[in-house]
Amino acid sequence: MARGRFISLEGGEGVGKSTQLTALAQALEGRGLKVVVTREPGGSPGAEAIRKLLLEGDEKRWNPRSEALLFAAARSDHIEKTIVPALERGEWVLSDRFLDSSLAYQGEAGGLGIDAVRDLHRFGSQDFLPDRTLVLRLEDDAEGAARARVRDGNPGDRIGSRPPTYHAAVDAGFRAIASKEPDRVKLIDAGGTAATVTARLLYALGDLLP
Ligand SMILES: Nc1ncnc2c1ncn2[C@@H]1O[C@H](COP(=O)(O)OP(=O)(O)OP(=O)(O)O)[C@@H](O)[C@H]1O
Ligand SMILES: Cc1cn([C@H]2C[C@H](O)[C@@H](COP(=O)(O)O)O2)c(=O)[nH]c1=O
Numbered sequence: 099m100a101r102g103r104f105i106s107l108e109g110g111e112g113v114g115k116s117t118q119l120t121a122l123a124q125a126l127e128g129r130g131l132k133v134v135v136t137r138e139p140g141g142s143p144g145a146e147a148i149r150k151l152l153l154e155g156d157e158k159r160w161n162p163r164s165e166a167l168l169f170a171a172a173r174s175d176h177i178e179k180t181i182v183p184a185l186e187r188g189e190w191v192l193s194d195r196f197l198d199s200s201l202a203y204q205g206e207a208g209g210l211g212i213d214a215v216r217d218l219h220r221f222g223s224q225d226f227l228p229d230r231t232l233v234l235r236l237e238d239d240a241e242g243a244a245r246a247r248v249r250d251g252n253p254g255d256r257i258g259s260r261p262p263t264y265h266a267a268v269d270a271g272f273r274a275i276a277s278k279e280p281d282r283v284k285l286i287d288a289g290g291t292a293a294t295v296t297a298r299l300l301y302a303l304g305d306l307l308p
Pocket of ligand 1: 109110111112113114115116117118245246248249288289290291292293295
């Protein structure tokens with residue numbers, strides 16, 4: 099049996115990742131593929147416990163290094179317990195966020211540096227990478243934040259509620275990663291209707307589809 103494919107969906111707050119994950123899973127299942135949908139931080143019992151530590155509580159609960167280490171620890175468990183077993187069963191895994199969120203949030207916006215956070219991933223997860231990473235982007239950062247506010251009616255979790263300058267740096271981080279790794283990481287315009295965005299995502303996966 100052929101190994102499955104691992105796809106991560108990335109982007110800033112409220113750009114439509116969860117909406118697109120559901121739509122993409124349906125589209126892939128419609129092509130006869132078995133699909134596992136998962137998320138980060140989280141995706142395994144241990145990583146979901148770490149998710150609560152990371153996203154709840156005071157902004158100062160963790161310093162930048164302890165925050166990056168917790169994300170890396172959660173990811174290592176997620177890969178071992180959920181992602182690799184599904185790929186070995188021949189299933190496609192779609193993850194709402196993965197390594198590139200750590201590179202953009204903790205590495206670029208958090209000031210640790212993209213290379214330092216990638217080194218953590220080499221140690222924690224042997225540099226295990228997605229077959230493709232699709233980064234949803236809205237030209238106007240504020241539109242994503244507005245979508246998230248309409249959905250939640252509150253300022254968001256410990257990290258989502260950081261200032262606009264932090265989120266602008268996250269966006270710059272995603273763009274830098276895409277230009278460094280153009281085969282794996284594709285920037286996708288998240289503007290327009292949800293169906294239009296799903297069509298763009300499927301196009302960007304065209305060479306991987308059976
Ligand atoms: N193409 C779209 N046009 C307008 N609104 C959209 C579109 N896609 C999603 N939305 C809405 O925007 C809000 C945020 O979408 P969603 O939860 O999918 O984003 P997200 O990127 O997963 O957010 P977060 O980063 O906070 O987890 C939701 O209310 C959703 O219904
Ligand atoms: C994986 C990952 C996530 N984050 C941040 C990004 C968001 O603010 C939250 C997750 O919330 P969501 O509603 O589930 O998208 O965590 C991060 O800073 N670093 C990471 O590696």
